[in-house]
Amino acid sequence: MGGLAVALLVLGSSLADGAIGEQMAHSVDHKVGLVAEGLAGWSDLFVRAVLCNFMINLAMLLVYNGMIKDDFMKSLAMIMSVFVFAFLGFEHSVANTVLFTIVGLHDGIDVGLALGNLAIVLAGNFVGGGLLIGYYYAYANDDRKHLLRRGLTPSE
DSSP: HHHHHHHHHHHSTTTTTTTHHHHHHHHHHHHHHHHHHHHHHHHHHHHHHHHHHHHHHEEEEESSSSSSOOOHHHHHHHHHHHHHHHHHOOHHHHHHHHHHHHHHHOOOOHHHHHHHHHHHHHHEEEEEIIIHHHHHHHHHOOHHHHHTTOOOTOOO
16 A cells, blocks of 8 residues: 555656656666566566565664664664665565556556566565565574473473
8 A cells, every 4th residue: 555655746746757757667668578578587576586585684783683782773774784785686576566666557457468578576575575684583492402402391
């Protein structure tokens, strides 16, 4: 809903006109073009999506695990992580949804290719954040392994 609200605000302004609108349309053409390329494009999208959420969740892990104490450094870790994912062209399903909505409302979009992109990117985001970082975090915080090292069972 938030993405739709942003898209409607952009549509009601001149933000998507001129060079910025052309850049957004070119970005959408590239993103949906990867879906049309077949397996090579799909794997490119998937890897970019895995790296995106890996990068973002790694920053979250650093910020929330207590290793970084200073608020400025926490902010810097998050900003740098988002900068890396945006600068390198990693794929994020929420960002793509907003971009596709903005361009779709302004110029039209191939909905099938856009949905294909979102499906591939969502799967990659899940692997990068949910599995790679999520499984590590669950393992690192599993009290059962600490109990087993002391010769206790989880029920003790």
